[in-house]
Amino acid sequence: MTRAQQVATTLAIAGGIWFLGLIGLLPLSETVKSEVWPALPLVALVSLGAYAFINIGYNLLVFRECPEAYQELMQEIQEAKDDLRTKNVDIA
């Protein structure tokens, strides 16, 4: 089973349960049924977006920069460019 099939199956099951609750076939209290339950897909979507933000933000914050690797990389790029230029490759 591929990853896409897995995600699709989970979503289908969750959607089915949510729909059952929506049409009244699940034992839900009155406040839950009228106010909380219909908002659940939106809660899931907003949570997914917030999780993405938090993940990216946190990783940006703790990312360790390595200046020596940067210098080494720039030098390697320069050497590669010079080498290719001598072999008549058009490089800016």
Next chain:
Amino acid sequence: MTQIHDKAVGAALLGIGSLVFTYYSIWTLIIPFVDEDHPARVLFPPQWYAIALPVFLLIVGVTSIFGFLSFIMLKSAKKAAKKAT
């Protein structure tokens, strides 16, 4: 310099994500069970907006994405047609 800039962007994303998640979760999952005269209710708009606001933002977002896509595709098609003549 870019390192500080990246960290600032990261911190901003982190803050916004946490804030939105906490506020929206309380708004949709906890407020419906709180009495009408509780002082905390003042901080949150009526439940109608808890559904209307995300739906509206979704519609605007999806429309702008598809609009941008269409614009790009039309422009490239026009350019290809011009080249062919």
